[in-house]
Amino acid sequence: MGRAPCCDKNGLKKGPWTPDEDQKLMDYIQKNGHGSWRTLPKNAGLQRCGKSCRLRWTNYLRPDIKRGRFSFEEEETIIQLHSVLGNKWSAIAARLPGRTDNEIKNYWNTHIRKRLLRMGIDPVTHSPRFDLLDLSSILGSQLYNSSQLNVSRLLGIHQPVVNPELIRLATSLLSSHRENSNNLLLQNLQENQLRNPEFQQQNQFQSFQPNQQLQHSIQAEVHHPASTASAVPCDTFFNEAQVMQGNNTMEPFQSNSTNFNCQGSQQNVWQDNAMVSNLSEDFVPVSIQQNYGLYGSNQPSFEDLVSENSNFQSNNISNQNFSFTSVLSTPSSSPTPLTSGSTYISTEDERDSYCSNMLKFEIPDILDMNDFM
DNA sequence: AAATGTCACAACCGCCGCCAA
DNA sequence: GTTGGCGGCGGTTGTGACATT
Numbered sequence: 001m002g003r004a005p006c007c008d009k010n011g012l013k014k015g016p017w018t019p020d021e022d023q024k025l026m027d028y029i030q031k032n033g034h035g036s037w038r039t040l041p042k043n044a045g046l047q048r049c050g051k052s053c054r055l056r057w058t059n060y061l062r063p064d065i066k067r068g069r070f071s072f073e074e075e076e077t078i079i080q081l082h083s084v085l086g087n088k089w090s091a092i093a094a095r096l097p098g099r100t101d102n103e104i105k106n107y108w109n110t111h112i113r114k115r116l117l118r119m120g121i122d123p124v125t126h127s128p129r130f131d132l133l134d135l136s137s138i139l140g141s142q143l144y145n146s147s148q149l150n151v152s153r154l155l156g157i158h159q160p161v162v163n164p165e166l167i168r169l170a171t172s173l174l175s176s177h178r179e180n181s182n183n184l185l186l187q188n189l190q191e192n193q194l195r196n197p198e199f200q201q202q203n204q205f206q207s208f209q210p211n212q213q214l215q216h217s218i219q220a221e222v223h224h225p226a227s228t229a230s231a232v233p234c235d236t237f238f239n240e241a242q243v244m245q246g247n248n249t250m251e252p253f254q255s256n257s258t259n260f261n262c263q264g265s266q267q268n269v270w271q272d273n274a275m276v277s278n279l280s281e282d283f284v285p286v287s288i289q290q291n292y293g294l295y296g297s298n299q300p301s302f303e304d305l306v307s308e309n310s311n312f313q314s315n316n317i318s319n320q321n322f323s324f325t326s327v328l329s330t331p332s333s334s335p336t337p338l339t340s341g342s343t344y345i346s347t348e349d350e351r352d353s354y355c356s357n358m359l360k361f362e363i364p365d366i367l368d369m370n371d372f373m
Numbered sequence: 374a375a376a377t378g379t380c381a382c383a384a385c386c387g388c389c390g391c392c393a394a
Numbered sequence: 395g396t397t398g399g400c401g402g403c404g405g406t407t408g409t410g411a412c413a414t415t
Binding site: 015016036037038050051054058087088089090101102105109 | 408
Binding site: 014060106107 | 380381382383384385
């Protein structure tokens, strides 16, 4: 029964790879391809298990790996994709050419995650959390003095923060603001694309060649929703829609985007049913259905997606100006680095400053804070 | 200069789904 | 139909480099 063991686990080397081992592995793969990882170590003369060889190759030796620090655009993309996909590092890596899942995972854990926590944003749900927010650092920061995030104004001027209802309200407001924050990110991503002609070329190309890997990952997402999406806000859903629709068949979305424009946060608590109906009927262009077979026999419909997402929160939609041009579907096979001509921010503070835009919000006039005092 | 703390990242571990036997 | 290895993935660890005290 079953296959014979791939290798004798005993006597195989572990730990850091030596230059000699690297050379052997590279030489072998360049001549023969990796073929079966199971048989590769023996054929290449390596005292390693196939798994170790595969990891070494995919995470370090592969010639198309991009080394060096992450660009700002890459970081934006990672954050955005993480908000959609959760800890699906391989799926994220597939949209960042030259970056490995391991590299992205490490970068997330060592940089982005900490930064989000510092900003009071839950790195799992991407929702602002006051219990994470280091208010003292904010109050002492330049941010506090700007009009972007005036915490005292948010919480009620001149009043000590003691009312839990107020905290809830503020958290709620921040949560709804997050949708705008993601929009900001998307806008930045779009601008990056527009600035980068190579992006446009890629997108033009892709519009005629649906990304199979994308479809695969979409299906994977549908059947295995991100475990981290314990509270998936509606923007997450829309971002999934962005992933789903692949790439630049955007015009129909943009033409319909006015349907997403809500005039005020309180006036637009949408009914889920109506939402689903609108989505399925209005927001999936025929071209997308044709290209990606969203409504094909084996593909889940928009309604399926929504119904599977039990935590779908339609009442979080406000002031959305959806434009579905997105970097989310950068092809993994693209030889063009995502970050051509990208901007590098040299310090953590500069990144924090940039990221503080994500917390930029204003309280709608319609809300009377005194009601909550 | 030494001790200690923190960061960065390569590599390993363990689990899961797929599929060959 | 069952079993168990392979490939892939996400989580975690080990360790060297660097910063701080």
